[in-house]
Amino acid sequence: MKKKKVYYAHFMGIYGTPQENRDVETLEKLNLSVFNPNSKEISNRFEKEIKMHGYEVAFDLVFLSEVRDADVFAFRALPDGRIPGGVAWELREAQKLGKIIIELPCGTHARSMGRDDTREYLRDIGQR
Numbered sequence: 001m002k003k004k005k006v007y008y009a010h011f012m013g014i015y016g017t018p019q020e021n022r023d024v025e026t027l028e029k030l031n032l033s034v035f036n037p038n039s040k041e042i043s044n045r046f047e048k049e050i051k052m053h054g055y056e057v058a059f060d061l062v063f064l065s066e067v068r069d070a071d072v073f074a075f076r077a078l079p080d081g082r083i084p085g086g087v088a089w090e091l092r093e094a095q096k097l098g099k100i101i102i103e104l105p106c107g108t109h110a111r112s113m114g115r116d117d118t119r120e121y122l123r124d125i126g127q128r
Contacts, residue, residue, distance in 0.1 A: 004071035006032040006102070007094070009087045011078060019076075023104050027074055035066055059089065067093045074102040081106065 006027050014020050015038040027034045042062060049058035063086070067073060073094035077083045083091060094101055113121065 003031055003033040005035055006072040006074050007035050007067050007070035009075040009090045011084045064093050073099045076104040077106055079106050
């Protein structure tokens with residue numbers, strides 16, 4: 001059975017970092033074939049297209065075309081939960097096309113609640 005292709009969108013600031021490596025490993029463990037835009041080939045292609053067509057058209061021809069070609073879209077937001085511009089642009093394309101979307105988690109330790117916090121939250125929203 002052919003692996004599904006996942007487009008892995010992430011902030012350029014984590015290119016080449018252990019976090020990027022962990023994300024790719026996680027996606028591969030899901031039996032997905034990962035397209036990572038962090039490559040010299042993609043960078044060169046993008047620069048060439050910018051010179052010929054300008055930034056927006058180049059972004060569409062290089063990155064959004066890969067999003068369209070993927071079966072699944074995975075992204076990592078910034079640690080504060082915000083989604084950088086390029087990733088947001090790619091995410092909107094994936095949403096428009098009805099792609100399966102996976103958000104790789106950030107700050108799970110800091111966001112984790114204990115039993116008492118969970119009970120208080122449920123009480124505050126009227127569930128208990």
